[in-house]
Amino acid sequence: EIVLTQSPATLSLSPGERATLSCRASQSVSTFFAWFQQKPGQAPRLLIYDTSKRATGIPARFSGSGSGTDCALTINSVDPEDIAMYYCQQRDNPITFGQGTRLEIK
Amino acid sequence: EVQLLESGGGFIQPGGSLRLSCTASGFTLQNYGMTWVRQAPGKGLEWVSAISPSGSRTYYADSVKGRFIISRDISKNTLYLEMNSLRAEDTALYYCASGGMDVWGQGTTVTVSS
Numbered sequence: 463e464i465v466l467t468q469s470p471a472t473l474s475l476s477p478g479e480r481a482t483l484s485c486r487a488s489q490s491v492s493t494f495f496a497w498f499q500q501k502p503g504q505a506p507r508l509l510i511y512d513t514s515k516r517a518t519g520i521p522a523r524f525s526g527s528g529s530g531t532d533c534a535l536t537i538n539s540v541d542p543e544d545i546a547m548y549y550c551q552q553r554d555n556p557i558t559f560g561q562g563t564r565l566e567i568k
Numbered sequence: 569e570v571q572l573l574e575s576g577g578g579f580i581q582p583g584g585s586l587r588l589s590c591t592a593s594g595f596t597l598q599n600y601g602m603t604w605v606r607q608a609p610g611k612g613l614e615w616v617s618a619i620s621p622s623g624s625r626t627y628y629a630d631s632v633k634g635r636f637i638i639s640r641d642i643s644k645n646t647l648y649l650e651m652n653s654l655r656a657e658d659t660a661l662y663y664c665a666s667g668g669m670d671v672w673g674q675g676t677t678v679t680v681s682s
Contacts, residue, residue, distance in 0.1 A: 506613060508670045557615040558615065
């Protein structure tokens with residue numbers, strides 16, 4: 463099983479700043495990474511799939527990158543509505559998720 | 569509108585069984601793989617099981633292998649998760665999601681406790 467480690471655990475930024483969330487895999491991922499946003503009391507929402515493709519309806523300020531053992535989610539110009547937990551995921555079998563990064567807005 | 573609606577959760581004693589359902593609307597399960605993901609209280613997301621678009625292949629996390637069974641009924645456009653030999657650590661909010669995880673239900677809660 464591939465273990466995903468996300469960093470930082472918590473990210474606190476001011477509105478308009480750039481957020482970079484990192485995810486490292488315990489071994490190289492042969493398929494793809496994905497990123498999910500989860501707000502309190504809500505189901506997760508797919509942001510990025512196939513490592514760098516934005517899901518339908520996701521604003522352009524969200525972008526994904528990476529390959530092999532590392533991937534990242536970048537949020538250009540964070541907005542208060544971006545307050546949430548963010549989870550990375552890898553699609554090799556078995557699918558695994560990272561432990562999450564909490565994004566806070568100052 | 570594409571929607572998923574889970575049901576079947578509840579309170580169950582350790583060792584018991586429960587069957588979760590996930591009814592799809594706005595699309596047909598026949599063309600899509602589907603997934604179950606769970607989230608223990610205050611914890612992160614854990615992938616549980618998946619079924620291929622053809623329904624011929626199923627996949628399970630090690631934590632549930634041999635105890636849970638994923639299946640579907642195309643005529644009812646419904647996905648199922650049969651959960652047996654339940655343990656306290658199976659307590660969670662269970663979500664069904666499309667194979668690509670771009671569509672999620674709101675979840676159904678399973679509590680395993682004596």
